[in-house]
Structures are given as structure tokens and as C-alpha cells.
Amino acid sequence: MARLSPDNVTLAREIIARYPRPKSALIPLLHLAQEQDGWVATDAMEHIAQLVGVSPAEVIGTCSFYEMFKREPVGTYLVNVCTNISCLLLGGEELLEHVEHTLGVRAGGTTPDGSFTVEDVECIAACTEAPCLQVNYRYRHRVTPEGFDQLVEDLRAGRLAEEIPPHGTLARIRQRVPAERVAGPASPVGGGEPAWLASRPAPPPEKVK
Amino acid sequence: MTVTDAPKIITGRFGHDDAHTLERYLATGGYDGLRAALDRRPDEVVQEVKTASLLGRGGAGFPAGVKWGFCPPGVWPRYLVVNGDESEPGTYKDRLLMERDPHQLIEGILIACYAVGCAQAFLYVRGEMALAQERLAAALNEAYEAGYVGRGILGTDFSLDIVLHWGAGAYIVGEETALIESLEGNRGMPRLKPPFFPAAKGLYLQPTIVNNVETLSNLPWIASNGGTAFAELGAETSRGTRMFAVSGHVRNPGVFEVEFGVTTFRDLLYAPVYGGGIRGGAALKAFIPGGASAPWFYEEHLDLPLEAGVVGKAGSMLGSGAVVVMDETTDVVKACLRLVRFFARESCGKCTPCREGTSWLEKILQRIHEGQGRASDLDLLLDISDNISPTIDWPPKQTTICPLGPSAVSPIASAITRFRHEFEARIGAPAPVTVAIAGNAYTAAPATPAPAEPEVAGV
Ligand SMILES: Cc1cc2nc3c(=O)[nH]c(=O)nc-3n(C[C@H](O)[C@H](O)[C@H](O)COP(=O)(O)O)c2cc1C
Ligand code: SF4
Ligand code: FES
Numbered sequence: 001m002a003r004l005s006p007d008n009v010t011l012a013r014e015i016i017a018r019y020p021r022p023k024s025a026l027i028p029l030l031h032l033a034q035e036q037d038g039w040v041a042t043d044a045m046e047h048i049a050q051l052v053g054v055s056p057a058e059v060i061g062t063c064s065f066y067e068m069f070k071r072e073p074v075g076t077y078l079v080n081v082c083t084n085i086s087c088l089l090l091g092g093e094e095l096l097e098h099v100e101h102t103l104g105v106r107a108g109g110t111t112p113d114g115s116f117t118v119e120d121v122e123c124i125a126a127c128t129e130a131p132c133l134q135v136n137y138r139y140r141h142r143v144t145p146e147g148f149d150q151l152v153e154d155l156r157a158g159r160l161a162e163e164i165p166p167h168g169t170l171a172r173i174r175q176r177v178p179a180e181r182v183a184g185p186a187s188p189v190g191g192g193e194p195a196w197l198a199s200r201p202a203p204p205p206e207k208v209k
Numbered sequence: 210m211t212v213t214d215a216p217k218i219i220t221g222r223f224g225h226d227d228a229h230t231l232e233r234y235l236a237t238g239g240y241d242g243l244r245a246a247l248d249r250r251p252d253e254v255v256q257e258v259k260t261a262s263l264l265g266r267g268g269a270g271f272p273a274g275v276k277w278g279f280c281p282p283g284v285w286p287r288y289l290v291v292n293g294d295e296s297e298p299g300t301y302k303d304r305l306l307m308e309r310d311p312h313q314l315i316e317g318i319l320i321a322c323y324a325v326g327c328a329q330a331f332l333y334v335r336g337e338m339a340l341a342q343e344r345l346a347a348a349l350n351e352a353y354e355a356g357y358v359g360r361g362i363l364g365t366d367f368s369l370d371i372v373l374h375w376g377a378g379a380y381i382v383g384e385e386t387a388l389i390e391s392l393e394g395n396r397g398m399p400r401l402k403p404p405f406f407p408a409a410k411g412l413y414l415q416p417t418i419v420n421n422v423e424t425l426s427n428l429p430w431i432a433s434n435g436g437t438a439f440a441e442l443g444a445e446t447s448r449g450t451r452m453f454a455v456s457g458h459v460r461n462p463g464v465f466e467v468e469f470g471v472t473t474f475r476d477l478l479y480a481p482v483y484g485g486g487i488r489g490g491a492a493l494k495a496f497i498p499g500g501a502s503a504p505w506f507y508e509e510h511l512d513l514p515l516e517a518g519v520v521g522k523a524g525s526m527l528g529s530g531a532v533v534v535m536d537e538t539t540d541v542v543k544a545c546l547r548l549v550r551f552f553a554r555e556s557c558g559k560c561t562p563c564r565e566g567t568s569w570l571e572k573i574l575q576r577i578h579e580g581q582g583r584a585s586d587l588d589l590l591l592d593i594s595d596n597i598s599p600t601i602d603w604p605p606k607q608t609t610i611c612p613l614g615p616s617a618v619s620p621i622a623s624a625i626t627r628f629r630h631e632f633e634a635r636i637g638a639p640a641p642v643t644v645a646i647a648g649n650a651y652t653a654a655p656a657t658p659a660p661a662e663p664e665v666a667g668v
Contacts (some may be wrong), residue, residue, distance in 0.1 A: 018372045020329070020413060026394035027377050031336075052394070065396035066377035068336045080337075084298045085501060086456035086533055088547050122380065122551055123298040123501075124337055127456035127531065128463050137339040171342035175373045176350050181359035183368040186328035188413035191286035196251070196367040197326045203252040 002043035004051075008032055011174075012051050018177075020185045022052045026062050030069055031170060038168040039070040075110045075117035076166045077155055079103070080134045083120055086127035095131040096120055098145045102152060115156070117167075138164050212482055215442050215468035218430045218450050219423065222310050229344045231351040234312040240357055242429030246320045247365055254324035258428070260436030262448040266302075267292055267383075267421030268500065268529045270517050277325045279408035280416040286328035287416040289321055290392060290407070291425060293334040293341070294376055294383040298501035298551055299531030302452040302464055303422035307334065307341035310426070311348035315358065315371065317425030320432050322369050325418055329370055331392055336376040345373055380555040384611050385419040386411075387557065398557045399611035423452060423530075444470020446518030447527070453477055453515070457496070457534035461485035467515065474498065475511040478534055491536040495627065499528025501548050502616035504603055505623035524603045542635050545624040546574040552617035563614030566597040570617060582636035587625060594618040 004012060012032060016025040029051065033044035040063055049056040063069045081099055083092040096107065099118055105111055107120035126132040129141035133148075140151060154160050165172060192198075222228035222237055234240070246254045259274030280287055291314070295303040306314060318330050334342050349371060352358040360368045374392060381387050382397035386405055389412050391397040404410055411417020427449065431439050440448045447469035454464045455477055465483050467476075478484040478496065487493055495505045504525040506513075513519055520527050535544060553567035570593055573586050591601065598605040598615035601622050605615035625632060 018370070021393070023394035024374075024392055027391065028374065030377065031375060054394075058394075062394055062396055066336070066379050068376075068378035083547065084551060085497070085544060085548055086299055086462075088544065089457045089533070089535060089539065122554065123296060123300070125295050125301045125304045125335070127299050127301045127533070128454050130456060130462070134337065137337050139340070170336070170339045170375060171346055173343045173346040173350070175346045177353055177359065177370070181353045181356075183329075183360045183370040185370065186286040186288070188286065188415050191328060193283075193285055194326045194328055194368075196323065196365065199366055200250050203250060 002037060002041035003047040004029075004033060004044065005036060008036055009051070012048075016052065018185060020187050023054055023058075026052055026054075026059065027066070030059075030063050030066075034069060035168045035170070038076075038166060039073045042071075070167075073114070074167055075115050077115060077135050077164070078117050078119065078137075078167050080119045080121040080124065080137075081107075082122070082124050082126070082130070082132055084123040084127075086123070087130040087132060090130040092131040095133070095143055095145070095148070099133070099148060102149060116152075135160075136164050136167050137170060212476070212480060213468040213471045215450055215471075217466050218439070218442075219306060219310070219313065219426045220452065220466040222313070223305070228310050229308065229312070229348060231312060231348065231355060234310075238433065239312055239429075240316055242432035243316050243319050243323075243357065244363065246323055246432045247363060247367060251324045251326060254320065254432065257436040258324065258431060261427075261431045261439035262436075263424065263427055263431065263439065264447060264517060265421055266423035266427075266451065266530065268297065268502070270527065273420060273424055276408060276420075277321075277418060279406070280325060280418070281409055284416050285326075287326055287418070288412045289318060289325065289327040289330040290385075290388060290412060290417055290419045291318060291330065291332045291422060292383065292385065292388055292419055293332060293338075293422045294380075294388060295335055295338075295422070295529075296380040296383050297529045297531060298548065299454065299456060299497060299533040300500050300529040301454040301456070302530055304335075304338055304341055305452075305464055306422050306426050307338070308344050311341075311345045312352065313426050313429055314345075314422055315348060315352055317428035318371055319358065319362065319367075319369060320428040321418065321420065321425055323367050327369070327418065329372065331372050331374050331412070333374050333376060333382075333388055333392060336378050342373070342375055349373055379557075380551075381557045381611075381613060384613065387611070388419060389417065396557075398559050399613075401610055442468055444514060444516045447516045451515070451527075451530055453530045453532055455484045455532045455534065458488050458491065458536035458539070459484035459486065459534050460488050470514050470516045472515050473512050474506065474515065474532070477515070477532055478511065484532075484534065487534065487536050489536075491538060494535045494537045494539050495541070495623070496535060497531065497533040499526045500531040501533075501551060502526075502612070502619055503528045504619045505627070507627065521604070526604075541624045541628045541631055542574065542578050545620045546571070546578050548620040549574055549617050552613060556613060560609040560614060562597045562608045563617075566593050566614060567617045569593055570621060574621075577632060577635055580635065580637065582632075584636060586636060587629065587632055590621055590625065594621050 016022045029048045045059040046056045049059045081096040110117040227233045263273045264270045382391045386400035387397040407417040456462045479486045498506045549570045553571040556563045558564045598618045
């Protein structure tokens with residue numbers, strides 16, 4: 001584990017090729033590493049550094065800026081409870097307390113069996129559905145204490161396995177570009193005027209509104 | 210109450226459960242705007258958007274067509290970066306547009322790139338939005354297969370790759386230059402403007418247009434119906450319609466597409482088809498008109514129309530279309546603390562006034578909230594605020610690289626100006642108790658007297 005698997009290296013090369021500069025693929029590749037292992041290990045960052053052609057320090061520098069990248073293992077289910085303004089007004093903090101109580105861990109902690117990690121998070125863009133939370137970045141709107149307890153039960157029983165993949169997996173659908181349809185990345189150097197501008201007649205000068 | 214019969218320009222397909230599929234999209238006029246645009250010269254499409262006076266929907270409200278014109282002539286390639294990082298507290302609209310009508314956004318991206326001459330587009334979606342990422346990936350895959358995206362679009366010489374890119378959790382990356390840094394694989398820290406105005410020196414230091422998801426989602430309609438039809442809706446300083454998320458203490462929280470100018474805040478908060486009034490019939494205490502960065506509004510602002518110029522003159526902004534309603538039970542010290550904590554947590558740390566200032570503001574508010582405040586704390590809060598944003602006026606002045614620092618000042622200036630007595634009452638008083646009422650809990654400060662008549666209205 002930790003270094004990218006051969007399949008993921010193939011995928012990583014495909015992703016890198018979409019960008020004009022390889023370093024732009026850093027965040028997507030860190031997501032890939034996190035999807036593989038559930039967190040981002042140091043070995044994975046070193047491997048990504050090689051693939052992208054930057055130093056490991058640069059990868060750690062980028063990785064450590066972003067909250068979603070976990071550099072230590074977290075629970076299978078990451079429970080992010082929003083306590084920002086709209087949720088605060090409708091009981092977000094009380095919901096967080098309930099979550100902490102039910103799971104027996106404080107925000108930032110992981111249950112001893114490694115199933116759940118709880119986080120107290122900023123607005124997750126579901127403000128009209130307050131109080132809300134995410135489990136592995138899948139939404140639960142207008143959550144009641146009973147609703148949360150049911151959610152935990154369902155997760156433990158594996159009833160939501162279809163809908164909520166284990167931590168690390170974000171989108172389960174990847175962008176796939178058929179080879180015959182690729183336009184290709186636009187290199188920042190040496191580019192000319194795009195064909196569709198060059199091929200059309202210049203605007204007539206008098207046409208000013 | 211005004212409920213206009215303006216067409217739903219961007220949420221028109223929300224009624225269909227399968228609006229995210231290409232099949233439904235095509236059955237409801239999808240990609241007609243792109244065809245209409247491709248039949249015209251790119252400069253004509255730019256002109257159409259200028260005629261529409263489409264203002265950016267990401268917060269700053271800059272006219273899209275004018276911004277496009279800032280790309281220096283003859284410098285190639287140009288890029289388009291789509292800002293789908295939606296993270297401003299209270300803001301909830303771009304996620305809906307990406308999840309429910311991803312093809313509309315893709316079509317908008319194509320029209321913008323055709324018009325401006327962008328050789329590649331990057332669609333930066335907030336990391337925490339897994340469903341939006343899936344819907345966009347599926348939609349892009351379908352669109353590539355069907356010939357709408359990629360090489361030789363619809364058999365013409367217009368070619369464009371749209372690269373789907375996800376963030377990884379950082380509010381500041383929503384700021385356009387930080388977004389570009391992030392897209393280059395770096396820590397998401399803003400760049401200094403000038404010289405790094407994206408239109409001149411953006412992604413890889415090339416001319417780059419950064420537009421918000423909602424802004425671009427308007428383009429298919431404008432391309433199909435014309436800029437004039439768009440400009441006929443709304444008002445002088447805000448044309449067309451806009452999505453507003455009405456959250457907090459209203460009976461019917463929701464996201465509504467309404468016509469600018471004709472609709473007022475009162476409509477948005479009280480009309481049965483929108484917010485439906487304050488829950489439990491309580492009185493309104495304050496509302497945030499345009500996201501966490503916006504100065505607060507009160508009862509006397511309810512009849513202002515939703516129009517950028519009018520709201521700006523009244524001392525706030527429509528910002529990101531986030532209307533957060535606080536009723537009379539709201540603990541404003543707590544609300545203010547929570548907003549400031551957000552900015553303190555999300556400061557990228559590059560500028561001293563923001564890095565140090567926001568965290569001190571948070572600490573001081575925290576101790577006031579806990580009943581450990583000192584008599585000098587209110588002046589101290591205002592003094593620190595003044596260091597971050599001199600004169601604490603609106604629009605804010607900046608001592609920082611980006612507007613995040615000054616944004617933290619808005620809730621403080623608002624709450625202290627209007628509710629000073631509540632802060633004073635809390636200083637030295639015990640911490641508030643949490644009370645549960647009618648199934649919903651809120652926090653009330655026992656020592657807080659009823660609001661007195663305000664001395665100053667607004668900030
Ligand atoms: C701290 C900060 C956060 C921002 N966050 C966002 C955001 O999440 N989404 C967005 O579209 N614009 C955001 N903006 C505004 C962008 O910098 C930029 O103005 C906008 O994306 C331009 O698009 P528009 O002209 O279409 O509105 C933010 C600005 C600042 C200063
Ligand atoms: S104002 Fe704050 S967030 Fe913006 S660049 Fe400076 S330190 Fe970073
Ligand atoms: S404040 Fe909780 S989702 Fe926006």
C-alpha cells in the first residue's frame with residue numbers, strides 16, 4: 001500500500017495528460033491516493049512527486065493546505081456536521097453534541113473501532129436544509145437526533161453501502177475522454193489564435209452598439 | 210407581495226428528476242444556445258452578453274461581457290476557469306445548478322469559450338460536493354460522446370476540452386487568484402492584483418477568464434433568446450433573474466430564482482411562495498442580505514428591491530445571493546462569533562492583518578460569549594477591525610491581498626453598531642444556556658435585555 005497501484009499509475013498518467021502542466025494534476029492525484037488507501041501516506045506523496053516531476057516537499061506543501069486530505073487514517077465514515085451560521089440558527093451545535101454523544105467521540109476524534117470520525121465543519125452549501133451534515137461528502141438534510149441514530153444504525157448494518165462508499169472515494173464516476181474526441185491541452189507557450197476565431201471574418205468596424 | 214411571471218432562466222428544468230441527463234436536456238431545448246452561438250461570430254456573442262448586462266454571480270457582481278473584454282488582444286492561449294467552489298456561508302445555488310442541470314453549465318462554458326477564444330476550460334468543483342462531481346463527470350462523458358465537447362464541436366472548427374477538477378477543502382480557493390494557484394497545484398493563496406488580474410495574467414500567467422457557475426449557466430438562455438430579452442427583465446443595475454438561498458428562521462427555507470429589482474427582501478422573506486415569514490410568528494432581528502461577508506440588514510431594509518446598486522447604496526451587497534434570516538431569539542454575540550470564527554479558520558495566513566486580526570477577533574468574541582469579556586473589549590474589537598479594514602466603512606478598504614480579511618469585519622461592525630447593548634450585557638455576565646423550543650434548539654442569553662431603539666441604522 002501507499003505507493004499508487006499499477007492501475008492507479010495508469011489512471012494518474014491519463015489525468016496528468018489533460019493538463020498543460022503536470023503539477024496541475026497534484027490535487028487530483030492526491031485524491032486518487034486517498035481513494036486507494038483512505039488517507040494520504042507519505043509514500044504516496046513521494047510517488048506522486050515522481051509522477052508529476054516536483055519535489056516531495058512541494059507535494060506535502062500542497063497536500064497540507066487542504067482540509068480534505070488526511071495525512072493520518074480516519075474512520076471509514078467521516079461525519080461532517082455543519083455549525084456555520086444557517087445551521088447554528090437551527091440547531092447545528094446541538095446536532096453536533098448529539099453526534100458526539102451517540103458516537104462517543106469529540107469533534108476531531110475517531111471511534112475506537114475505526115468506523116467513524118466526527119468533524120465540526122464550515123458551511124457545506126445546504127444552508128436551506130439546516131441542520132445538515134455529510135457522511136463521506138454525501139448529504140443528509142434537516143437531520144434530527146432520531147434521524148442521526150437511524151443513519152448510524154444503517155451505516156453499521158451496511159445498508160447504505162451503495163450510496164456511501166468508504167472514506168477516500170469521492171465521485172464514483174470519472175471523466176473519460178474518448179481518444180478520437182480529445183482536443184488536447186493548450187500549452188501556455190507558443191499558442192496562436194484559436195482556429196474558430198482566425199477562420200471567421202473580422203467584425204465590421206461600424207457595428208458598435 | 211410581488212411574484213413576477215419572469216421566466217425561470219436557469220432553474221427551468223429543476224422540475225424534472227432526470228434534468229441532469231443528456232436525453233432530458235436535449236428534449237428541453239438543450240444545446241440550442243450553443244448552436245445559435247456557433248452560427249454567429251464570436252465577437253457578436255460577446256456583444257450579446259454585453260447587451261444582456263449579465264453581472265457575475267460569484268459575489269463581486271462584475272459584468273461578464275466587460276470582463277471578457279479585458280483579455281489583452283493577440284495574447285494566446287486564453288483559458289476559462291469555472292468557479293464552482295461555492296463555500297461562502299449561507300450560499301447554496303451553484304451546487305444545485307451543477308447537480309440538477311450540469312449540461313446547462315457545460316453549454317454555458319462552451320458558449321463563453323467560443324466567444325472569448327479560450328483554448329481550454331477547467332471546471333473547478335468544490336471538493337466536498339461528491340454528487341455534483343458525479344453528475345458533471347457523467348454529463349461531460351455524454352457530451353463528449355455526442356460531439357458537444359472536444360475536437361470539432363458539432364462539425365465546426367471550434368474545439369475545446371473541459372477538464373473536470375475537484376478542490377480539496379479550502380474556502381479561500383473560491384477567490385479567483387487563489388483558485389488559479391490551486392489549479393496550478395499549489396497552496397491556495399491569493400495573488401496580488403495588480404499585476405495578477407486573471408484576465409491579463411491568470412492560469413500559467415496567460416489571460417484567463419474566471420466565471421462563477423451561475424453566471425455561465427445564464428449563457429444558453431441569452432444565446433437562444435438574445436441579450437435584449439434578458440436585459441428587459443430586472444432593473445437598471447441588475448438585469449435578469451437570480452437564485453437566492455433564503456435560510457435561517459423562515460418557515461419555508463429554500464432556493465428561489467426571482468426577478469431582480471421587482472422583488473424585494475420583504476417578498477423573499479415573507480411571501481408564501483418564498484420564505485413564508487418568520488417561524489413561529491416571531492419578530493425579525495436582522496438578516497444577512499448577501500453571504501457571510503455582507504453587512505447585516507434590518508426591518509427598515511425590507512422594502513429595498515433586490516438590485517445591486519440600491520443594496521450597495523444602503524450599505525451592503527447582494528454578494529453571493531445568500532439571505533440568512535435571524536429572528537428576535539437570536540444570540541447575536543454567538544452569531545457574530547461563529548461568522549468571525551469562519552474567517553479566522555479560513556484565512557490563508559499570507560497577510561498579517563488578516564491572519565493575526567481575524568484570530569484575535571475570534572478570541573475576544575469567544576471570551577465575551579463565555580462571560581469573560583472585559584470592559585475594553587468592544588473598543589478593542591473595533592480597533593482590530595479598523596486595522597484590517599481602515600474606517601470600517603462600506604465598501605471596505607483593504608490592507609490585505611484579498612477581501613477575506615475585511616469580510617470578517619462586516620459581522621462585527623453590524624452586530625456592535627446595532628446591538629451594542631447585547632454585547633455590553635454579556636460582558637461579565639455568565640455564559641448563555643441552551644434552551645430547546647418546539648423541537649428546535651436555539652441559544653439565548655439570559656442576561657440580555659430586549660433590544661433598545663438603535664442609535665445608528667446600518668453600518
Ligand atoms: C474570499 C473569497 C471567496 C470567494 N469565493 C467564491 C466562490 O466560492 N465562488 C465564486 O464563484 N466566487 C467566489 N469569489 C469571487 C471570485 O473571486 C470571483 O470574483 C468570481 O468567481 C468571478 O466570477 P463572476 O464574475 O462570474 O462572478 C470569492 C471571492 C473571495 C474574495
Ligand atoms: S486577506 Fe487573508 S485570506 Fe486573503 S490573502 Fe490575506 S491572509 Fe490570505
Ligand atoms: S451554514 Fe450549514 S450548510 Fe451552510
